Amino acid sequence: MGRSGNIILFISFVITQIILSSLIDFGPLLFISVYPLFLLTRPANTSLNSLLLWAFAMGMVVDYFSNSIMGINSAAALVMTLFQFRILRMVSRKGDFDSQVRPGLRELGLIRFVSYLVASLLIHHIAISLAESFGMTNFIYNLPRMLISLFVNTLIIMLIEFGLFYKNWR
């Protein structure tokens, strides 16, 4: 996977995110974000600095095309990226990921991948919740929205990962 491959994947994730989030609209208790999968499955030897730049770019583009305030998704994606390698190191076995391996479902196995995904998404969703209400005041009140979205997004991302990347990635 070269640089052009990464950019094509980036654009596909942006398009998927925009179409899904405008098609699936069940009211304010559910927001859709599938773009974290792109950031979470960057090869394990990517440097954290370039990953932060990827996250910022992804968040900004998604924010620009979504019908909301600029900066919310990029702020959340940056926070998630800061923690994602730490979580990956926690769930994977030692020495597993020194190389260019993509930390996906096939490489990590179901349980490890799901725990990696849920932990990272939880950080991402908490950050979105804080950025949206610009502080802690509505945090408890927004808890149902966060948890429902976490559940649905995990499900959608698992389907995408299983359907598109699980078998064809060789």
Added chain:
Amino acid sequence: MWGKSPVIKFLITLLLFLTLEVISISFISNESVFQQAKISGVVVKLRSVMDGFTSGVKYYFGLQDVNDMLVKENLRLLKENERLKTRLSPEASLSSNTSLSADYAYIPAKIIANSTNKMHNYIILNKGSSHGVKKDMGVISSVGVVGVVSAVSERYSYVISFLNINQSVSAKISTSGAFGPMVWEGRRSDYALLKEIPFHIDFMVGDTVVTSGFSTLFPPDIPLGTVRKSSVTKGSYHEIQVKLFQNFNSLHYVNIVVNNNKDELDFIQRESNGSVR
């Protein structure tokens, strides 16, 4: 040299993270700067394309012409109603030299993009400055308040939806006339909260809530919803949950409110503020 020492490497990463995060947060707090950019270029085109793409799912094509006709009809009736109201009002009949122009005019518009699944929802309309739309005009439908115009380009306008936790509308209970701000609480798209209704006011479940007309944005007496339940806050106020008539998911056509007296009212307000100081 650089990046060899783990401490320096860590500091560089931290600095990069903080810089990008600060940029993001400054974007959040300066949203109004970017609204203009959002409707001037790619977004609206992309949205139109996508609207065409998704409308097969969301929208029944055959009804479009009928809807157009109904919108025009509705507008004509609104205008007539407004004119008749002015003629009926006692102030108008007192002074014979007052012209009988209506207080409000309406510009019909179609929604290009809308959402209900965020805390800060926005709507893009297909009418802009070339059609006479200006910043800070109200947007209504026949069954409620839709929002307030926040940025205008030549052909499109960007509207802060009522489904936005920073937005509020002045509303009153039609039976008693008690008024207060109505806000959206961010839980469900068909409920809102009417706040600061004094404790001694009597009302019943099912009473209609309408716009108060105390702001220059919206005409009075647009039906908004019905009283569902209430609770007492701070010992002296009712906080009333209102079931909205408006269904934001199936909203396609709206009217932009042009207040013909807005300049005059704003001028008076400025004058009085000046004299107080």
